Amino acid sequence: MSSAPNVYDAEPIPEAARSEIDRLLQSGDLFRYTAPQDAPVALLEAEFAELMGSRFALAVSSCSQALFLALKTLQLPRGAKVLVPAFTFAAVPSAIVHADCQPVLVEVGDNYRVDMGDFEAKLTADVGAILISHMRGHTSDMDAIMALADQRGVPVIEDAAHSLGTMWQGKKIGTLGRIGCFSFQSYKMINAGEGGILVTDDADIIAQAIIMSGAYEHNWKKHPVVHDRFAHWQNKLPLYNTRMQNLSAAVIRPQLAELARRVRDGLANHDYVAGLLNGSPWLDVPAPLLPETRAPDSIQFNLVGLDSDEQAVAFQEAAMARGVSVQVFGLSENNARAFWNWQFIPGEMPDLPQTRAMLMRACDVRLPARLTRPDLDYIATALIDAVADVMAEPRAYGT
Known part of the structure; x- marks a missing residue:
């Protein structure tokens, strides 16, 4: 492709x-x-x-x-x-x-x-x-x-x-x-x-x-x-x-x-891409809990070893240059999934360091059930190559 x-x-x-x-x-x-x-x-x-x-x-x-x-x-x-x-x-x-x-x-x-x-x-x-x-x-x-x-x-x-x-x-x-x-x-x-x-x-x-x-x-x-x-x-x-x-x-x-087919295909697509991404030392797709059988239409993974925000942003940009849009939840300005942006909640916002740390390196990619195997290969390869490019040049990102 x-x-x-x-x-x-x-x-x-x-x-x-x-x-x-x-x-x-x-x-x-x-x-x-x-x-x-x-x-x-x-x-x-x-x-x-x-x-x-x-x-x-x-x-x-x-x-x-x-x-x-x-x-x-x-x-x-x-x-x-x-x-x-x-x-x-x-x-x-x-x-x-x-x-x-x-x-x-x-x-x-x-x-x-x-x-x-x-x-x-x-x-x-x-x-x-x-x-x-x-x-x-x-x-x-x-x-x-x-x-x-x-x-x-x-x-x-x-x-x-x-x-x-x-x-x-x-x-x-x-x-x-x-x-x-x-x-x-x-x-x-x-x-x-x-x-x-x-x-x-x-x-x-x-x-x-x-x-x-x-x-x-x-x-x-x-x-x-x-x-x-x-x-x-x-x-x-x-x-x-x-x-x-x-x-x-x-x-x-x-x-x-159509739901049963979409669930079946969505799970197969997710698990196929997860297996490829987990082959990279810098990408980690968390495993489901044992009692859970998921019905995903997207994939989430964590950046491992990308210690600076600059590296994480560089990964996003490298993936986008390959045509794959990645959202790092905590690094997207005014992201509606980052709790610190919920200023409408009455009272003082809690610190929540564990959730904050996760959001700063957790990535989100659309993965609809209708995608074909070549589509999935393209997305996974783009993500793996993008993070490899970033980690091959650490000095460019202040580390």
Whole structure:
């Protein structure tokens, strides 16, 4: 291959979506509550719940809104503390702030997973909830997290935006906690441009979430679930109008059948490239935890022995010169994944030296499931050659 592969375009939307979209455009029926039943959004919810093995699902406008609604359904007091990993996207602590709660950032190790010592130390009696973000699809020790949460009686929400299709101990990520939240944003396994969905087995949680999502008056009757709980919550909850509209559901539904293939191919692609990168003394792809079977659409690796920021930046530039874009999380200005840029969090920002050190040398490369073996070889070779070039000339980088 003479040129770098395009890693940004998504797979084509299945043809089945197009006829449904055309039908919706002809009718103008885009609002989920116009039809008395079987609107595309309602069908998506039933199909997604079945896919996940969950009792209930609610489709909304984004994963951020799913996280926000999840927190609101817990009826936490204003200012309640919510534990969240310090390695995540800014939208996750933003959802906590939006829900009038206080994010408490937990250290993350160089394998991108929650540091369990810091987690346990910060799981104090005044913590109202735990929001575990499986950032970039990396699963923390959910056995230990759930054991501590259950012991303390603290509810767990899973941010599974990057983890649709990931398994833990044979169970689907997003179904381990009380509520799981997923994304349909463009770079996720299922692409609707925007969109999100939450799943739960709790009747009161889904009843609250449906009403708050914008099921005003008696539109909740068009949800074929928990009608015995809606009357309890009628007129007692604010409406946040986070609904998904029918066009998004029409784009998503045919892709559910593609998920298993995308997960299979994405994992094979990731592991193939990881094996090549780990052959370099300067690149390290952390291994998954033993109970975890991942569903990746990107690859993360650490720079080893590149002790200065100048060397890390030089690596980025050398890779880009070969057509491969690399993001070093902590060295990208105003990066939304670097916790020190979350200045919207109330109070003093914690130091978190372990997470900071990881972010300063952790790299991120897109690796969509549709890539071919020559594409993967090109990307891996470009990364390996780029770091070799940098390490061959240490004096140029102040070492």
